[in-house]
Amino acid sequence: MKYPVIYCFVCFIFWSCKDNAIQIADDPINAYSTDTSPVFTEKNNYKTRFKNDTTFVAKGFDFPVGKPNAKGYYNAQKFQENNHLGDDWNGENGGNTDFGDPIYSIANGYISEVKDYKGGWGKVIRIVHLHNKKLYKSIYAHCDSILVNSNRFIKKGEKIATIGNCNGAYFAHLHLEIRNKVDLDIGSGYSTDTTGYLNPTNFINKNRN
Incomplete structure (x- = not known):
């Protein structure tokens, strides 16, 4: 028993x-x-992260090339030209003359992702910014060399990468996007639906120091 x-x-x-x-x-x-x-990760509360270190809250935005005013560069394919969801920054001399030129963070922020998406995107950096109590995300695509790691804060004007040509897929240039929805996936780079996407040049010009 x-x-x-x-x-x-x-x-x-x-x-x-x-x-x-x-x-x-x-x-x-x-x-x-x-x-x-x-x-x-994307699902975390970024505002809490910035609250814990207000040093990296964005006070203003500059251009990602020819800092701070894109000197020596032109916008070869503007926002919504051919349904483009960003701006394409090219060196004024065209072709691959800007290959290897520096890319800078447009504002203080937090690097949420560094990834080689391959295909038409190539190497990409994503940075989240808190500005005027709102979250934004900047995306830098077709990079050649990546000079930063993800999951760290960054200052405006800090060199993050160099301009690439996506392994020869295009002439060298920087594809820049600015989004006001930080949880969007990488997307296609082109669409008639601009929900969550902002005109990068207009946004930067309206939010300088």
Whole structure:
């Protein structure tokens, strides 16, 4: 009689622990409550991040090339020209003459992603900015060399990359986007639907220091 009772007691403890483990794993709050990783993903609260270090709140924006005023460059394909969702910055001498030229962060912010998307995007940097209590994201595409890592703060005018040509897919240039929806995926770069996308040149000119 003693052994069946012990067996039942052990089974009861086992199944109780198992059910509790499943409940914790299925509970998103408990599942991530002990995560102390510094990685800051799209779903995190960026405003909290900037609140913890107000030094990196954006006070104003400059252009990403020929800083601060795009000297020596021109906007070869403007926002919504051919349904373009950004601006294409080219060196004034055209062709690949700007290949390897520096790219700068347009404002203080937090680097949320550095990734080689390959295809038509190539190497991309994404930076989140908090400006006038609103979040924005700048995207720098077709880079050649990447000079920064993700998940870190950055200052306006800091060199982040060099201009590339997407492994020869185009003449060298920088594709710049500015979005007011920070959780959008990379997208296609072209669309008639501009929801979440801003005219980069207009935005920068309206938000200088």
